[in-house]
Amino acid sequence: MSTAAPTALVVAIDGPSGSGKSSVSKAVARALGLAYLDTGAMYRAATWWCREQGVPLDDAAAVAAVVRAMPLVMGVDPEAPGVHVDGTDVGAAIRRTEISSIVSAVATNLEVRAELGRLQRAAIDAERAGGFSHGRGIVAEGRDITTVVAPDADVRVLLTASEEARLARRALEVHGAADAAAVEATRDQVVRRDADDSAVVQFHVAADGVATVDSSALDFDETVRAVLDVVVQASGRVDLVGR
Ligand SMILES: Nc1ncnc2c1ncn2[C@@H]1O[C@H](COP(=O)(O)OP(=O)(O)O)[C@@H](O)[C@H]1O
Numbered sequence: 001m002s003t004a005a006p007t008a009l010v011v012a013i014d015g016p017s018g019s020g021k022s023s024v025s026k027a028v029a030r031a032l033g034l035a036y037l038d039t040g041a042m043y044r045a046a047t048w049w050c051r052e053q054g055v056p057l058d059d060a061a062a063v064a065a066v067v068r069a070m071p072l073v074m075g076v077d078p079e080a081p082g083v084h085v086d087g088t089d090v091g092a093a094i095r096r097t098e099i100s101s102i103v104s105a106v107a108t109n110l111e112v113r114a115e116l117g118r119l120q121r122a123a124i125d126a127e128r129a130g131g132f133s134h135g136r137g138i139v140a141e142g143r144d145i146t147t148v149v150a151p152d153a154d155v156r157v158l159l160t161a162s163e164e165a166r167l168a169r170r171a172l173e174v175h176g177a178a179d180a181a182a183v184e185a186t187r188d189q190v191v192r193r194d195a196d197d198s199a200v201v202q203f204h205v206a207a208d209g210v211a212t213v214d215s216s217a218l219d220f221d222e223t224v225r226a227v228l229d230v231v232v233q234a235s236g237r238v239d240l241v242g243r
């Protein structure tokens, strides 16, 4: 019987806003003892930093230059995935509506995508190479992780949910209710933003080899379970069964 330590595991998860990527990926990383990378937080942090630096978001070259010089530190511990820019903890600020409503302007800047994609690959490679800053691999989530950033991941998942379910979840999270008014107040940061983001990246249909998990009719725990099942099946890692 081999006693070699299992190799590091890379899990890539993409999906639209409100599909559950962040919360589910974090729970999956925790269950498997892996690191966790929230790539959406990197686009949000870049947007926060551009505002802080007073750069007009429609000046693509200036935005790219500022993002390339951004002093960003991404935490990868799923228990406390901190985001710091120039020493400031921006974890809460980057989730506010004023950032959600403008982040697509930065996320559709192709030079920014190249730079943040490079940082994301470096973070994933550090875990893959045995950096083991948290565990034995990493769960990375976003919009283009399965297709552009880590198409070679051991496990690739597209997490989807109906527009209705995604709006209701986000309304509950942001407004504490999922009635008609709360859903309408949420529409811009879910539906309009996904439409804008779709101009540069495709996250509504699974690419070849990517497993789809539709969480529309699943509760949170069932969704985590479904993704864990895909991880075991796609990786062939029987040592992970029952986690
Ligand atoms: N399967 C699910 N059923 C119900 N609520 C969910 C489910 N998955 C996630 N949520 C909740 O929906 C909200 C949005 O989830 P989040 O992980 O932020 O989505 P995303 O990162 O895809 O935008 C959170 O409040 C989360 O707890």
Ligand SMILES: Nc1ccn([C@H]2C[C@H](O)[C@@H](COP(=O)(O)OP(=O)(O)O)O2)c(=O)n1
Residues within 6 Å of the ligand: 016, 017, 018, 019, 021, 022, 039, 040, 041, 043, 044, 103, 104, 107, 108, 141, 142, 143, 144, 145, 193, 197, 201
């Ligand atoms: N890999 C990624 C991750 C996020 N983005 C963009 C898309 C979104 O508008 C922003 C913020 O992403 P985030 O995952 O935090 O957004 P949601 O929580 O799903 O609403 O960044 C991207 O273009 N590519």
